[in-house]
Amino acid sequence: MESDRIRETFLRFFAERGHRRVPSSSLIPPPESGLLLTNAGMNQFIPYFLGQAQPPSPRATSVQKCFRANDIENVGHTARHLTFFEMLGNFSFGDYFKADAAKLAFELITEGYGIDGDLLWVTVYETDDEAADIWADLVGIPRERAVRRGKDDNYWWTHAAGPAGPSSEIFVDRGARYGPDGGPAVDEERFMEIWNLVFMQEEVDAEANVVRPLPAKNIDTGAGLERVAVVLQGVDNAFETDGLRSLLEVAESLSGSRHGEDERRDVSLKVMAEHGRATSMLIADGVQPSNEGRGYVLRRMLRRVATHAQRLGVERPVMVPLVERTVELMGGAYPELVENRDYVLQVASSEEERFRGTLRQGLVLFEEAASRAGGTLMSGDDAFALHDTHGLNVELIEELAEDRGLSVDLHRFEELMAEQRRRAKESVHKGAVSGDVVDEVAARVGRTEFVGYERLEQDTAIGGLVV
Ligand code: SER
Numbered sequence: 432m433e434s435d436r437i438r439e440t441f442l443r444f445f446a447e448r449g450h451r452r453v454p455s456s457s458l459i460p461p462p463e464s465g466l467l468l469t470n471a472g473m474n475q476f477i478p479y480f481l482g483q484a485q486p487p488s489p490r491a492t493s494v495q496k497c498f499r500a501n502d503i504e505n506v507g508h509t510a511r512h513l514t515f516f517e518m519l520g521n522f523s524f525g526d527y528f529k530a531d532a533a534k535l536a537f538e539l540i541t542e543g544y545g546i547d548g549d550l551l552w553v554t555v556y557e558t559d560d561e562a563a564d565i566w567a568d569l570v571g572i573p574r575e576r577a578v579r580r581g582k583d584d585n586y587w588w589t590h591a592a593g594p595a596g597p598s599s600e601i602f603v604d605r606g607a608r609y610g611p612d613g614g615p616a617v618d619e620e621r622f623m624e625i626w627n628l629v630f631m632q633e634e635v636d637a638e639a640n641v642v643r644p645l646p647a648k649n650i651d652t653g654a655g656l657e658r659v660a661v662v663l664q665g666v667d668n669a670f671e672t673d674g675l676r677s678l679l680e681v682a683e684s685l686s687g688s689r690h691g692e693d694e695r696r697d698v699s700l701k702v703m704a705e706h707g708r709a710t711s712m713l714i715a716d717g718v719q720p721s722n723e724g725r726g727y728v729l730r731r732m733l734r735r736v737a738t739h740a741q742r743l744g745v746e747r748p749v750m751v752p753l754v755e756r757t758v759e760l761m762g763g764a765y766p767e768l769v770e771n772r773d774y775v776l777q778v779a780s781s782e783e784e785r786f787r788g789t790l791r792q793g794l795v796l797f798e799e800a801a802s803r804a805g806g807t808l809m810s811g812d813d814a815f816a817l818h819d820t821h822g823l824n825v826e827l828i829e830e831l832a833e834d835r836g837l838s839v840d841l842h843r844f845e846e847l848m849a850e851q852r853r854r855a856k857e858s859v860h861k862g863a864v865s866g867d868v869v870d871e872v873a874a875r876v877g878r879t880e881f882v883g884y885e886r887l888e889q890d891t892a893i894g895g896l897v898v
Contacts, residue, residue: 432663441519445492458716465591468498472520473651480594482646489526507702510668515709517656525647550604556585556597587629595635601626626654678704686743699739706732707753714775750779793821811843
């Protein structure tokens with residue numbers, strides 16, 4: 432079953448059962464969420480769970496664009512890590528609770544997606560007897576295929592203050608080819624998690640301490656589209672599902688490499704495919720490359736794409752074909768991609784072009800440093816200069832060094848990084864001294880009144896300049 436049909440089957444199943452179809456919200460979350468980027472389907476519904484707003488309907492279903500930035504450096508090195516992914520979800524705002532959530536999930540998995548119910552395992556929160564009984568008595572998953580787990584695994588919150596609750600996850604047994612028997616406690620490659628049901632019942636602070644019970648008992652579920660696709664398409668991992676496979680093909684044709692032939696080149700192909708898609712989605716939602724916050728996440732990823740393309744020896748720009756393929760694949764589900772296509776192309780390719788200039792220079796210097804290394808160890812000082820002055824990140828320096836059979840003196844590199852951080856702190860401190868200068872100038876030229884709330888333009892005179 433192709434991704435488009437997996438999405439549509441999910442949405443239709445829940446729409447037919449009284450859920451309102453809600454479009455994905457932007458990857459840029461509302462400021463009050465406390466999140467850098469949208470990380471779950473429930474983000475846009477937080478005010479409903481907290482009782483701060485009334486939902487237009489007590490049930491909703493969506494396919495949400497999600498981004499989890501903590502794994503960027505791992506992408507490419509494993510088949511498992513993705514930054515951008517899609518989350519299929521159904522939600523109840525004070526309407527149905529655990530029993531119906533479990534029954535609905537089982538029905539869709541077995542009847543809608545045609546997965547054999549005997550292959551399913553579940554986990555429940557360690558004290559949640561109610562959920563354990565529901566799976567066994569109402570749904571019919573034998574108790575020996577239900578595993579109890581603690582807070583780290585089976586309690587969900589956004590990792591910012593907000594709604595939270597115990598969860599119950601559903602796993603599919605992919606067969607002996609993927610690992611030993613024994614359920615998710617033994618092997619999560621073989622027993623792959625596809626769906627998380629969260630019983631949203633309390634509000635927590637940013638450390639997950641319970642603040643109060645929520646005004647109602649709610650359901651928040653999330654099934655990773657890419658994982659469902661792995662199971663339904665009978666492939667090994669997300670990069671072999673229809674969407675990412677098609678992006679890998681773009682990377683293959685740009686580089687003339689085939690995925691699966693050389694492990695090291697595979698890393699670069701995967702980075703290009705995954706980051707090519709993720710950055711297109713970020714830019715379409717209005718994220719711009721910058722040196723902080725989500726703009727920095729985007730910039731780092733675009734740079735990773737450019738450096739990995741370079742590593743594969745690709746001389747021409749790669750972002751244009753990667754964006755174009757992403758728009759073809761995802762534009763049906765997310766029309767904003769089609770609407771903003773030209774803008775996404777322009778932002779992605781101009782950032783790529785600028786960075787390629789820096790990178791080319793950096794690589795010339797890398798070669799010089801590599802020849803100084805005398806065949807074994809690249810000095811930490813050289814690595815630091817490449818990083819600090821020429822913008823090559825240390826991961827890339829290590830990878831390039833490895834290509835030449837060299838290792839990098841990371842101990843010295845870290846020392847120099849620490850020194851640099853110390854210097855940066857000192858200069859911030861000095862900034863406080865120049866704050867006095869600002870006060871002096873302010874005292875001399877008088878108070879500057881802020882008029883931005885009333886007027887958009889204002890003629891004024893510069894009274895002083897502190898450099
Ligand atoms: N919010 C939960 C998750 O992200 C379920 O949707 O896993």
